[in-house]
Amino acid sequence: MTSSATKPRGVRARAAIAAKTLRTDRWWFAPLITVIGLSAWVAYATVRVFMHKWYWVEDYHYLTPFYSPCVTDRCLPEASHFGQYLPGWWIIPDAAFTLPFLLLFRLTCYYYRKAYYRSFWLSPPACAVPDGHASYGGETRFPLIVQNSHRYFFYFAAIISLINTWDAILAFHSPEGFGFGLGNLILLGNVVMLWAYTISCHSCRHIIGGRLKTFSKHPVRYRAWGYVSWLNVRHMQLAWITLGTLALTDFYVMAVSAEWISDLRFIN
Numbered sequence: 503m504t505s506s507a508t509k510p511r512g513v514r515a516r517a518a519i520a521a522k523t524l525r526t527d528r529w530w531f532a533p534l535i536t537v538i539g540l541s542a543w544v545a546y547a548t549v550r551v552f553m554h555k556w557y558w559v560e561d562y563h564y565l566t567p568f569y570s571p572c573v574t575d576r577c578l579p580e581a582s583h584f585g586q587y588l589p590g591w592w593i594i595p596d597a598a599f600t601l602p603f604l605l606l607f608r609l610t611c612y613y614y615r616k617a618y619y620r621s622f623w624l625s626p627p628a629c630a631v632p633d634g635h636a637s638y639g640g641e642t643r644f645p646l647i648v649q650n651s652h653r654y655f656f657y658f659a660a661i662i663s664l665i666n667t668w669d670a671i672l673a674f675h676s677p678e679g680f681g682f683g684l685g686n687l688i689l690l691g692n693v694v695m696l697w698a699y700t701i702s703c704h705s706c707r708h709i710i711g712g713r714l715k716t717f718s719k720h721p722v723r724y725r726a727w728g729y730v731s732w733l734n735v736r737h738m739q740l741a742w743i744t745l746g747t748l749a750l751t752d753f754y755v756m757a758v759s760a761e762w763i764s765d766l767r768f769i770n
Contacts, residue, residue, distance in 0.1 A: 522632050529628040536621035543745050550752055551595045556759040557581065563675040564685045564765075566755040567692065567748055570669050572596045583672070584665075600665070603658035610652035612704050613738045653705040663700050667693050676770035684766035688754050692747040699740040702733035 523529070550568050557569035558581040565572070565581055572581045576590025588594055595601050608614055619625045624634030641649045670689040675681055700706070711727030714720050733740070757763045 523630055525628070525630055529631055533621040533624070533627045536617050539742070539745075540618065540621070543749060546749060547752075550756070551597075551601065552592065554590075554592065554596060556756040557596070559685070559755060559758050559765070561675075561677055562681060562683060562685055562758075562765060563673050564689065564755045564758060565669045565673070566752040567666050567669070567696075568601075568752045569596045571599065571665055573599050583668070600658075600662045603655060604662060606648075607652070607655040607659040608741075610649045610655055611741065612652070613741045615649060617741075652703075653708075656700070656703050656705040656709075659700050659703075663693070663696050666696060676767070678770045681770035682768050684768075685754060685758060688747075688751050692744075692751040695740065695744045695747045698733055699737070699744045701730055702737045702740055704734065704737070706730055707734050 547568065550566075554576060557566045557572070558564070558578050560578075560580060563580075565583075569577075569581070571584040572578070573584065573586055574588045574590045574594055574596050575586045577586055577596050579586075588598055620627055625638070626633040639646075641647055670686070670693045673686055673689050707727065707730045710730055711717070711720075711723055714723060714727075717724040717727075758765050
């Protein structure tokens with residue numbers, strides 16, 4: 503730091519710029535799109551979770567991920583693959599055992615933190631743009647200290663991905679036995695993307711190779727760490743893709759269940 507005694511005369515410590523930012527590009531566009539995209543998805547998901555209908559297609563065993571596993575006594579018995587344990591009050595989501603953990607996994611995700619910090623909280627909205635808050639306390643106090651539990655929510659997310667995989671396998675069904683249709687492709691695509699997003703998580707990358715001091719002594723874990731690192735670079739894209747595949751899968755199952763459309767069948 504230059505002291506006042508050695509600082510040359512006429513030189514200021516900082517540039518005397520009255521404007522909040524000198525950026526002339528549309529720096530506000532990315533935060534705006536994030537607000538619109540996340541708000542639209544949350545609104546759609548909230549409505550669907552509390553509709554309590556059009557989540558199961560009996561003929562083909564399609565179950566939307568928003569209702570998996572269906573654990574209230576309001577659920578159809580055929581859709582309750584893991585039992586019914588909760589009362590069917592309207593305020594209780596039918597997938598009450600999984601949705602809270604999925605929400606916490608996404609809320610504490612490193613990418614989503616960046617997304618909603620910049621867009622909803624303006625902290626900061628963009629590079630070289632001042633923070634919208636007078637002070638910054640980090641993630642050291644409640645509620646932001648909960649962000650440090652992300653690694654634990656990852657384990658729940660992995661279990662839920664297994665459940666979604668089981669749902670996709672059970673969906674190879676028709677009234678005649680084995681069946682395959684467009685709904686199966688959508689369910690499988692969603693599961694693949696969910697797995698890619700889940701294992702591309704920073705916590706997963708650390709679990710696989712973060713504690714190793716010598717990779718040469720652990721070639722299998724090193725190779726797995728390399729694959730996860732390749733996915734980790736694409737974590738942001740996967741975060742948005744999975745929001746899209748979840749909404750698409752749910753809407754397709756709802757449309758078939760409500761008989762707005764018929765499932766395009768390839769086999770049976």
